[in-house]
Amino acid sequence: MPKNRKLDRPVILGIVGDSAAGKSTLTAGIANVLGADRVATICTDDYHAYDRKERAANGLSALDPRCNHVDILEQHIRLLRDGHPILKPIYNHSTGTLDRPEYVEPKEYIILEGLLGYSTRAMRDCYDVKVYLEPEEDLRVAWKIHRDTTKRGYTEEQVIKQLEHRVHDSEHFIRPQRTFADMVVSFYRPEGQGEETGAKLNVRHTLRPTLPHPDLTPIVEGSKHGIRLELARDTDGKPVDVLDISGEVDDRRAMAMEDLVWNLIPEASHLRDNLGRFTDVNNTQATSHPLALSQLLITYHLVKAALGHYAV
Amino acid sequence: MPKNRKLDRPVILGIVGDSAAGKSTLTAGIANVLGADRVATICTDDYHAYDRKERAANGLSALDPRCNHVDILEQHIRLLRDGHPILKPIYNHSTGTLDRPEYVEPKEYIILEGLLGYSTRAMRDCYDVKVYLEPEEDLRVAWKIHRDTTKRGYTEEQVIKQLEHRVHDSEHFIRPQRTFADMVVSFYRPEGQGEETGAKLNVRHTLRPTLPHPDLTPIVEGSKHGIRLELARDTDGKPVDVLDISGEVDDRRAMAMEDLVWNLIPEASHLRDNLGRFTDVNNTQATSHPLALSQLLITYHLVKAALGHYAV
Numbered sequence: 329m330p331k332n333r334k335l336d337r338p339v340i341l342g343i344v345g346d347s348a349a350g351k352s353t354l355t356a357g358i359a360n361v362l363g364a365d366r367v368a369t370i371c372t373d374d375y376h377a378y379d380r381k382e383r384a385a386n387g388l389s390a391l392d393p394r395c396n397h398v399d400i401l402e403q404h405i406r407l408l409r410d411g412h413p414i415l416k417p418i419y420n421h422s423t424g425t426l427d428r429p430e431y432v433e434p435k436e437y438i439i440l441e442g443l444l445g446y447s448t449r450a451m452r453d454c455y456d457v458k459v460y461l462e463p464e465e466d467l468r469v470a471w472k473i474h475r476d477t478t479k480r481g482y483t484e485e486q487v488i489k490q491l492e493h494r495v496h497d498s499e500h501f502i503r504p505q506r507t508f509a510d511m512v513v514s515f516y517r518p519e520g521q522g523e524e525t526g527a528k529l530n531v532r533h534t535l536r537p538t539l540p541h542p543d544l545t546p547i548v549e550g551s552k553h554g555i556r557l558e559l560a561r562d563t564d565g566k567p568v569d570v571l572d573i574s575g576e577v578d579d580r581r582a583m584a585m586e587d588l589v590w591n592l593i594p595e596a597s598h599l600r601d602n603l604g605r606f607t608d609v610n611n612t613q614a615t616s617h618p619l620a621l622s623q624l625l626i627t628y629h630l631v632k633a634a635l636g637h638y639a640v
Numbered sequence: 641m642p643k644n645r646k647l648d649r650p651v652i653l654g655i656v657g658d659s660a661a662g663k664s665t666l667t668a669g670i671a672n673v674l675g676a677d678r679v680a681t682i683c684t685d686d687y688h689a690y691d692r693k694e695r696a697a698n699g700l701s702a703l704d705p706r707c708n709h710v711d712i713l714e715q716h717i718r719l720l721r722d723g724h725p726i727l728k729p730i731y732n733h734s735t736g737t738l739d740r741p742e743y744v745e746p747k748e749y750i751i752l753e754g755l756l757g758y759s760t761r762a763m764r765d766c767y768d769v770k771v772y773l774e775p776e777e778d779l780r781v782a783w784k785i786h787r788d789t790t791k792r793g794y795t796e797e798q799v800i801k802q803l804e805h806r807v808h809d810s811e812h813f814i815r816p817q818r819t820f821a822d823m824v825v826s827f828y829r830p831e832g833q834g835e836e837t838g839a840k841l842n843v844r845h846t847l848r849p850t851l852p853h854p855d856l857t858p859i860v861e862g863s864k865h866g867i868r869l870e871l872a873r874d875t876d877g878k879p880v881d882v883l884d885i886s887g888e889v890d891d892r893r894a895m896a897m898e899d900l901v902w903n904l905i906p907e908a909s910h911l912r913d914n915l916g917r918f919t920d921v922n923n924t925q926a927t928s929h930p931l932a933l934s935q936l937l938i939t940y941h942l943v944k945a946a947l948g949h950y951a952v
Contacts, residue, residue, distance in 0.1 A: 397743060400727045415712045417727055417741050426740035429729050
């Protein structure tokens with residue numbers, strides 16, 4: 329077992345959200361912080377029961393649990409959590425086909441990202457940290473059109489049509505999972521700006537008391553700009569902390585928050601260099617304080633879980 | 641639970657043997673006796689880790705455990721035994737490719753047939769009945785050439801070359817599994833005859849005391865022809881019963897043995913009509929006493945296991 333690790337099984341992070349909510353980007357970012365060789369990534373899309381043609385024929389969307397081997401996904405999470413390998417199915421997003429499965433061994437950390445990761449109780453019980461991604465809807469639509477037309481071989485018209493067809497399934501199957509997350513992470517544009525991606529987006533974290541979040545009061549006290557923490561009621565009326573980080577936050581304040589959180593997990597200080605990089609739409613490396621601090625807060629919980637602090 | 645069934649999990653039959661030993665034919669026959677809707681069939685070839693091209697490149701034969709996801713096979717048998725579904729990989733024998741996996745639910749009976757079914761202790765512990773198929777070697781070679789050239793797209797030359805290449809792996813990985821079987825079933829030709837398939841083959845059952853075999857003494861006593869039972873030493877020196885059934889056994893004697901065994905499992909008498917049919921090389925339905933009686937002896941144990949007689 330690596331030093332500073334107490335938990336004798338993989339730490340499991342869930343990243344759930346609607347199509348093009350930014351799951352893969354966040355997953356890649358977190359995996360990069362932890363070190364790719366220590367992380368196994370599972371995408372729940374791989375558990376589609378039907379290929380693209382079959383879905384077109386039977387009229388089911390990929391968001392519908394009936395369109396997915398949810399029981400097998402559940403079984404595989406449990407197996408990985410118990411330290412066993414799995415033979416993971418593969419859904420090929422480029423071709424829309426189901427390909428030969430791949431052998432996956434559990435690693436120190438497992439990130440499970442996808443549409444339906446919190447859809448059953450047995451599944452939810454497996455996670456150490458549950459994140460739900462909920463970007464501003466216009467932003468998600470823009471991201472989806474960009475991705476599906478450039479990487480998945482759809483036309484813009486097809487994507488827009490698909491979005492319309494999926495409204496029902498999205499509301500019924502995806503969004504209800506928000507309530508099970510320890511953290512809801514929402515990227516959104518500064519008011520009045522059309523900026524779609526990149527460094528200037530703000531982020532809002534809705535922090536539920538289901539995890540012991542780090543005490544950020546020292547750096548947010550008395551602050552009016554950049555980073556704000558407020559007690560609030562969530563959309564369901566439940567009490568939550570709401571953390572707002574502006575894309576315009578100055579480097580000094582962002583660094584102060586980074587320092588504060590890293591100092592709470594000195595065991596993981598060597599990971600600090602890997603934080604906050606992402607590849608923007610122009611395929612250039614960029615950094616963003618809201619993204620870096622979001623990755624950091626999630627990493628904080630993963631490190632704490634690995635140290636056994638959240639073990640029952 | 642169906643009537644007359646006591647065991648609260650699937651009954652698992654193993655049928656192991658070298659390539660073209662007749663595993664699929666026996667599996668299909670037994671499934672036919674029990675009723676196809678009550679049987680799930682798993683072929684261990686589906687757990688190949690490499691497709692045909694990759695095997696040609698890496699020089700491993702399909703008989704080599706390193707060429708197979710043995711740990712996943714083990715996991716899947718255990719899951720099915722515990723009543724859980726699996727997402728089973730698929731090896732396509734026609735194309736030599738690994739295809740999209742299929743969802744398999746456990747049924748009352750599970751037949752696991754293939755090259756490596758008894759290769760680990762954890763796997764062996766899952767079976768209720770373990771059969772090893774060991775036809776006369778010349779017969780197996782003839783069967784293999786016939787099948788691989790007609791159904792798997794190989795030339796006769798390729799098959800012969802493959803057989804030569806596989807001698808080592810066959811000796812090291814397949815044949816050692818014989819020792820774990822409750823029954824070794826060997827079809828062989830009548831002396832001096834070239835008959836390769838069909839009704840006139842004899843069969844020899846080597847019956848190990850690891851299962852309580854039915855008492856056949858009433859029908860074999862004093863008999864010199866057709867059906868013989870003898871106490872013998874197995875190739876490893878261990879005491880066994882050897883049951884020989886001639887392809888030339890007359891209908892009356894064969895029927896007497898059928899009656900005797902069916903009377904020991906009255907709960908399954910409705911299955912009797914399904915016994916002993918097979919499709920011969922000319923794709924015509926045929927019956928053979930040695931085949932029918934072999935199927936019956938195996939069915940006997942499966943029914944007894946389902947009734948809970950072999951439960952610990």
